Each structure stands twice: as C-alpha cells, then as structure tokens.
Amino acid sequence: MSPRPPVATANRAGLIGCEHCGALSPLHPDPIVCPRCGATLHRRKPDSLNRTFALLVAAMILYLPANLLPVMVTTSLFRKTHDTIISGVVYFWNTGSMGLAVLIFSFSILIPMLKMGALGFLVISVRHGSARTRRQRMVLFRIVEFVGRWSMLDVFVVALMAGLVRFHSLAMVEAGPGAAAFGAVVVLTMLASFSFDSRLIWDNDEKCDER
Amino acid sequence: MSEELGACSECDALYRKRRLNRGEVARCPRCGAKLYARARLDPGQMLGLVTGALLTFIIANAYPIVIMQVQGVSNSATLSGSILTLWSEERRLMAVLVFATTQLFPLLDLVAMTALLSVAVRARRKGRRRPAWFAPLLRFLQSMRPWGMTEVFMLGVLVALVKLSNMAHVLPGVALWAFGALTILLASILAFDLRSLWDETEP
Ligand SMILES: [Zn+2]
Ligand SMILES: [Zn+2]
Numbered sequence: 039m040s041p042r043p044p045v046a047t048a049n050r051a052g053l054i055g056c057e058h059c060g061a062l063s064p065l066h067p068d069p070i071v072c073p074r075c076g077a078t079l080h081r082r083k084p085d086s087l088n089r090t091f092a093l094l095v096a097a098m099i100l101y102l103p104a105n106l107l108p109v110m111v112t113t114s115l116f117r118k119t120h121d122t123i124i125s126g127v128v129y130f131w132n133t134g135s136m137g138l139a140v141l142i143f144s145f146s147i148l149i150p151m152l153k154m155g156a157l158g159f160l161v162i163s164v165r166h167g168s169a170r171t172r173r174q175r176m177v178l179f180r181i182v183e184f185v186g187r188w189s190m191l192d193v194f195v196v197a198l199m200a201g202l203v204r205f206h207s208l209a210m211v212e213a214g215p216g217a218a219a220f221g222a223v224v225v226l227t228m229l230a231s232f233s234f235d236s237r238l239i240w241d242n243d244e245k246c247d248e249r
Numbered sequence: 250m251s252e253e254l255g256a257c258s259e260c261d262a263l264y265r266k267r268r269l270n271r272g273e274v275a276r277c278p279r280c281g282a283k284l285y286a287r288a289r290l291d292p293g294q295m296l297g298l299v300t301g302a303l304l305t306f307i308i309a310n311a312y313p314i315v316i317m318q319v320q321g322v323s324n325s326a327t328l329s330g331s332i333l334t335l336w337s338e339e340r341r342l343m344a345v346l347v348f349a350t351t352q353l354f355p356l357l358d359l360v361a362m363t364a365l366l367s368v369a370v371r372a373r374r375k376g377r378r379r380p381a382w383f384a385p386l387l388r389f390l391q392s393m394r395p396w397g398m399t400e401v402f403m404l405g406v407l408v409a410l411v412k413l414s415n416m417a418h419v420l421p422g423v424a425l426w427a428f429g430a431l432t433i434l435l436a437s438i439l440a441f442d443l444r445s446l447w448d449e450t451e452p
Contacts, residue, residue, distance in 0.1 A: 045279055046263045048256035053263075055256030058388045059447050060285065062254055074447065075384045133415055138408060176259070176280050187398050190350065194398075194405030197347045198314065199412065200338070201331025205319045209416075213335055218343040225346070228395065240260040240280065 049241075054079050083235035091161050093230035098154055100223045105147070107216035110196050114209045122216060123147060123192060145191045146220070153189075153227050156182050157234065164238045172239050179236050186228045193221045257282050286442040292369035292449055295441060299362045302434040306359060309427035310352065314406055316420040317413060325422060328352065354397035355435070361390040362438065369449040379450050391443055403432045 048055045053062045059075040072079055083089075108120035121129070123146045130139035156178050163175060196217045203211035253266040260280035269275060269287040277284050288295065313325035328351060335344035365387055371377045406425060413419045 047261040048263055049261055051263060053254075053256065055258060055261065057258060058391055060255050060258065060444050061447075062256055075388060077388055130412075135411060138411055142408070173280065176282075187395070188401055188404075190398055190401050191405050191408065193343065193346065194351070194402045195409045195412070197331050197335060197343065198326060198406060198409045200340075201328075201334045202315055202317050202324060202326035202409075202413070204324055204334070205322055208319055208322070212338055213340045213343055218340060218346070221343055221346040232395070236259045236280075237261045240262075 047240075049081060054081055082237060082241075083233060086233055086235040086238060087161050087165055089233040090157060090230045093226050093233060094154060094157050094161070097150075097223050097226035097230060100219050100226065101150065101154070104216055104220035104223050107219060108214035109192060109216040109220060110199065111212045111214050112203075112209070113212075115207070120214065123220065126192070142192060145188050149185050150189050150223060150227065153182050153186060153231075157227070157230055160234060160239070167242055169242055175239050176236060179231070179234065179239070183231050186224065186231060189224045189227075190221065193217050193224070255284065257284060283442075285444060287445060288441045290437075290441075292366045292373065292446075295438070296363065296366040296370060298434060299359055299366060299438060302431060302438060303359050303363070305427050305431045305434060306356060309424045309431050312424040312427065313422035314424040314428065315410060315413070316422055318418040318420075327424065350396055350398040351402045354393055355399050358390065358394060358397050359438075361386055362441075365390070365446055369446055372450040372452075376452070378452055383450070387443060387446060394439070394443075397435075399428070399435050400432045403428050 044050065048062060049065075052065045054065050055062055056072040056075060056077055056079060058077040059072060061072055061074040063073060063079060065081065070079065071077065105123055108122055109126070110121040112119045112121065123142075127139050127143045127147070130136075130142060160175060160179060160182075196211075196213050199211045200213045203209055255264050255266050256262070257264065257277040257280060259282035260277060262277055262279040264275075264277065264284060266275075266285065269285070271287055271291075272289040274286040275284040276282065290298065310328055313327050316323060316325040318324075332344050332348050332352070335341075335347065365383065368377075368379060368383055372379070406428060410419060410421070410425075
C-alpha cells in the first residue's frame, strides 16, 4: 500500500489552536497568549505525560487507604461498626438490594481501578510512540474522562448520612477517614486525565499511515 | 466568518468551520471529537433556563433533603447542615470537597452563565461589544465546569435514601425534588457549547 499523506494539523501548518476558544494563531513568532480570549497558548499541554503519570501514582497510593480505612462509623445502642467501601457493598448485597450493590461496586471499586489502568496504558502507549489503535485509545480516553466524576458517589452518600443520622444515644453516623482519602483519589485521577493531552495519541501519524 | 479555520482540540486536525443550524453539532472526521455546536436554544432562552436553575438551586439548598424518624424523634438534613457537620467533626478535607462540588462550583457556574449570556443577548439586540471581563470569566467557567457534580450528588441522595429506609422511617424533603429538577435543568445548561458564546458575541 502506498503511504497516505499525513492529515493537515494545526501543528504541521505552523499554527497553534487555543484550548479555550478554539482560535488559531501562528506558531511564529512565539505567541504567548491567544489574541481572542487571552488564554496562555501551548502547542501541547506542558509536560503532559509526566504530570499525568505523577498524579496517577499519587492516586494509586491513596487508593489503598481509601479502601482499607473505614468510610463510615455507625454507633448504635450496643455496638459500633466501621464500614469500608467493600463492607458497604456486601451490606447492600445481603439486604437484598443487589442492584445498588452492583452500582456501588462499579462506581467505587471497578471504575477507579479501570480508570487508573486505562490512563497508565495511555501514557505508556504514547511514550512508546505507538501508532496503532488510536481511534480505540481515543474512545478509551473519552470514557475515562466521562466516568471519573461518578466515583464521588460514596463520598456524597456518607456526607448525607453523617448529616442526617444524629440521634445521639440511639444512632450516630460519622464519616470515616477513608471517605476523604477516596474523594482525594477521585480528584487526583480527574486531574490526571485533564493533564493528559490526547493530541499526543495522534502526533506521529506519518508513521502509522505506512500501515 | 463562514470560511474560518479551526483545529480539533483533541487531535489537532484542521477543519473549515461552517455555519450550523440550531441543534447541530460538528464532529471531527479524524477522531470523532465534538468540534463546535450551535445550541437548540438562543442565548435569551438559555438565560431563562439558567435563571430557573438559580431559583431551584436556592430551594434545593434552603430546605431539608431527607427527614428521618427514629422512635418518635425526627431529624432532617440540609446539604449545608451536612457539610457543617463534617467540618465540625474534623472531617475538614471531606467537608471542603463536598462544599466545592455540590455548592460552590454549581453556583459559580450558574452565576457566570447568567453574566455571559446577558452579554450575548445584548450583543445580538444592540450590537454592544464584549466587556473586558467577558474573556477571563468565560475561561474561568470552562476550567471549573468539570468540578460541579450535582448529578452525582443526586444519585448519592437516592442511594442514601435506600440505605436509610432499611433502618428507619425516612421522608423525602422539599430539597429532594428541587435537586431532581436542578439535575434536569443543569443537563441542558451544561450541554450548551461555551465556545459558541464567542460567535454569539462577535462584533
Ligand atoms: Zn483563545
Ligand atoms: Zn479530532
């Protein structure tokens, strides 16, 4: 097969697209700010792969306490129970709310794990200059960006329960340290996906079009 | 303006911009990203929607979300009350997180939208120029938008309701309905392509 000509991109045309308003400016002489909206212009997000990777590692480290520490402490007349995210899922499963158990399991355990795995894979594939499956990787990145926020679900559930269940000697619910750690994991993975520049997936397409 | 060039923000491919009909979305042929869109509603109608959402936001935050009864004692929780409880029980980080994602950012989003859409409405009617704060406010709105999480909170409320109904008598409060309405309103407000505000206010 004869190689297709590379797609016309802003970068190859000596232009730079504004991330905020979409206006194009010439690359030379180094425009610093967008003439239309005043945003700082970057050809690609600065230090994208390293930043994404660093935030990802931080999220992975915090993922341990987020799952091991209790997210919720319930005190009733005779006992005190410490719930982790997993025990919350088990509780819903055992009380017959299978649908909710699956929902919380997906949002709080599965999605964060898959999300960190997917971002790690994207960083590594770009660093290796892979030119394969870029459309699929783009879809993967969009899914990661879309689902990330939904992992905050358990944090909100705990916050509301702690605000509501305050019947001093009868029943008290307090937020545990795991909830804050979990929220931090969500924030860090969201920041990681924002620092990832998806244009890097497409940058070396002269190479790929030989295939 | 009809033959303006643009670059896809997700893959950098160049495209030629053309004028869309209301409700149309242009997608990148190379990577499938949304390039630009023209909202179904014009800025004036959008402004009405945002005003409605602001009122709903106030109701959702002023009234209790859930009322719970245990052995004749009843307790209710507002969103602000829950956040204050977290704060006073030394869960500071979590309090800040919940405050920012459910109150601060959604409110700032609606206020910023009100201001920006008003500029767009005036630009269309009277041909006014963009004020100096227009660009920085729009950029600020674009960067903070992903951090408002009203719809996730709404789902969290429903999960908490199910959880609590297993152990006590719970009643939905006024704010629960308000949050439901706010979630629906925000869905159409957030679908509005912020970049189109540049074209709507073009002198
Ligand atoms: Zn710009
Ligand atoms: Zn594209």
